[in-house]
Amino acid sequence: MxxxxxxxxxxxxxxxxxxxxxxxxxxxxxxxxxxxxxxxxxxxxxxxxxxxxxxxxxxxxxxxxxxxxxxxxxxxxxxxxxxxxxxxxxxxxxxxxxxxxxxxxxxxxxxxxxxxxxxxxxxxxxxxxxxxxxxxxxxxxxxxxxxxxxxxxxxxxxxxxxxxxxxxxxxxxxxxxxxxxxxxxxxxxxxxxxxxxxxxxxxxxxxxxxxxxxxxxxxxxxxxxxxxxxxxxxxxxxxxVGSEASFEIPPELLQHYKQTGKLVSLYFVGQSTDEPALALVSRHFDVLPSILAGGIENLKNDTLGKLLVHLKGEEAAYNSAIQFLIEKGITVREVAS
Structure with missing residues (x-):
């Protein structure tokens, strides 16, 4: 057109x-x-x-x-x-x-x-x-x-x-x-x-x-x-669209969490919002997740859930947990410093 x-x-x-x-x-x-x-x-x-x-x-x-x-x-x-x-x-x-x-x-x-x-x-x-x-x-x-x-x-x-x-x-x-x-x-x-x-x-x-x-x-x-x-x-x-900006988390607090583990943004699209994936992470992997902020955006054709999560654990366990989340249809992005 x-x-x-x-x-x-x-x-x-x-x-x-x-x-x-x-x-x-x-x-x-x-x-x-x-x-x-x-x-x-x-x-x-x-x-x-x-x-x-x-x-x-x-x-x-x-x-x-x-x-x-x-x-x-x-x-x-x-x-x-x-x-x-x-x-x-x-x-x-x-x-x-x-x-x-x-x-x-x-x-x-x-x-x-x-x-x-x-x-x-x-x-x-x-x-x-x-x-x-x-x-x-x-x-x-x-x-x-x-x-x-x-x-x-x-x-x-x-x-x-x-x-x-x-x-x-x-x-x-x-x-x-x-x-x-x-x-x-x-x-x-x-x-x-x-x-x-x-x-x-x-x-x-x-x-x-x-x-x-x-x-x-x-x-x-x-x-x-x-x-x-x-x-x-x-x-x-x-x-x-940056997570840290949209959730308005103070920079010094973000830096503190990054020093004590991994800080990631999780995006749940459509049906993936029904999956208790984050709860399963702590059950199946030696990783402790803490939700710092979250929200739901109603896009024109989709529902987009957003979470800012602190993951505490060893590198190998963290990597396995991230792979598990991706396999569940969740988009994962590590938050920059």
């Missing part, structure tokens, strides 16, 4: 050339939710704007449903963009227009008939749960409601792709949760492909099928959400 091949985007700042995106390549399947995560300045916003040519790439190709956007003339590009909706962090609503008018105006500019405009506005305000707010102005709405208006406006064009540029980063946790549920519902009921960028790992956890990690303009790692969470390869990814 979306195919980026070696996409780069440079900007000129005086005599300096800034490489915002560097040879980024990715492929998004029709109907999936694909996320890109990275810290501020990683190039995420520039990348998402290259998808609909709000930023024309310096090099590389962008294909939407097999169509190379660079090969289109101005009229053809406008037609292609109608299939790509976009929602922004800042909502971009007209302050002097009602909710209804904010959704309807782009359709009027597109030249749609009045009856069709009314049908679409009412349909998508209903989907986002704002039918009763259609005569309100943005100043009368909460942040979450404003974002719902922006989503309805993007959907009113009936796009095949929805781009989300940090759409939840300005919202409180409860409102973020409701917007994520709405995006997931839109994906599942309307079949719209969603491509989102975020610096919030929770967003990726909750609704994405696959994820790419960006750093300094490059895609440094990509894969299924489960694979990235349980087996990150790059240092940037490890900083996002």
């Amino acid at each position: 979306i195919e980026l091949t070696n996409v780069s985007k440079n900007f000129k700042l005086g005599e300096t050339t800034v490489e915002a995106v560097k040879e980024a390549s990715l492929h998004v399947e029709k109907g999936e939710i694909y996320g890109v995560v990275g810290y501020s300045g990683a190039g995420k916003s520039t990348l998402v704007r290259c998808i609909n040519f709000l930023e024309k790439p310096t090099s590389g190709t962008v294909k939407i449903a097999g169509q190379d956007l660079a090969s289109l003339n101005a009229k053809q590009l406008r037609e292609a963009r109608r299939k790509i909706g976009m929602i922004f962090q800042g909502y971009n609503l007209l302050k002097t227009a009602t909710v209804y008018e904010n959704v309807a105006l782009p359709l009027k500019l597109e030249g749609l008939e009045k009856q069709l405009i009314q049908e679409r506005v009412e349909k998508y305000l209903n989907i986002v749960g704002l039918t009763d707010k259609k005569d309100h102005y943005p100043a009368q709405l909460s942040g979450g409601q404003k974002q719902r208006v922006a989503i309805a406006r993007a959907l009113a064009h009936e796009p095949e792709i929805l781009l989300s540029d940090e759409a939840t980063s300005a919202l409180d946790p409860e409102t973020t949760d409701s917007i994520l549920k709405l995006l997931l519902e839109i994906n599942q009921t309307l079949g719209i492909t969603i491509f989102l960028i975020t610096h919030e790992l929770e967003v990726i956890e909750r609704i994405c099928d696959r994820v790419a990690v960006m750093e300094q303009g490059k895609i440094v790692e990509a894969g299924s959400v489960l694979d990235i969470f349980t087996n990150p390869a790059e240092e940037t990814t490890k900083r996002f």
Whole structure:
């Protein structure tokens, strides 16, 4: 559905050339939710704007449903963009227009008939749960409601792709949760492909099928959400999903446990969460496990249990215990110093 091949985007700042995106390549399947995560300045916003040519790439190709956007003339590009909706962090609503008018105006500019405009506005305000707010102005709405208006406006064009540029980063946790549920519902009921960028790992956890990690303009790692969470390869990814960071264990305490044994992160996926594997370790091996922290993450398609465990015992016993855990389907990672 979306195919980026070696996409780069440079900007000129005086005599300096800034490489915002560097040879980024990715492929998004029709109907999936694909996320890109990275810290501020990683190039995420520039990348998402290259998808609909709000930023024309310096090099590389962008294909939407097999169509190379660079090969289109101005009229053809406008037609292609109608299939790509976009929602922004800042909502971009007209302050002097009602909710209804904010959704309807782009359709009027597109030249749609009045009856069709009314049908679409009412349909998508209903989907986002704002039918009763259609005569309100943005100043009368909460942040979450404003974002719902922006989503309805993007959907009113009936796009095949929805781009989300940090759409939840300005919202409180409860409102973020409701917007994520709405995006997931839109994906599942309307079949719209969603491509989102975020610096919030929770967003990726909750609704994405696959994820790419960006750093300094490059895609440094990509894969299924489960694979990235349980087996990150790059240092940037490890900083996002690292056990010691997510459990907020003081560094001096972590160091103490490492000096008195082995400190490991255990990941239980799906049915493996039902296995009493850790209890069996102390029964079958000369190793004493102590659970320091734990939690359960509900991913879009899986349940991921996480434990930070201190294992005390001889090296040979420890190695046997780790092998036993792996055979039980548990991912094991030793925590770095």
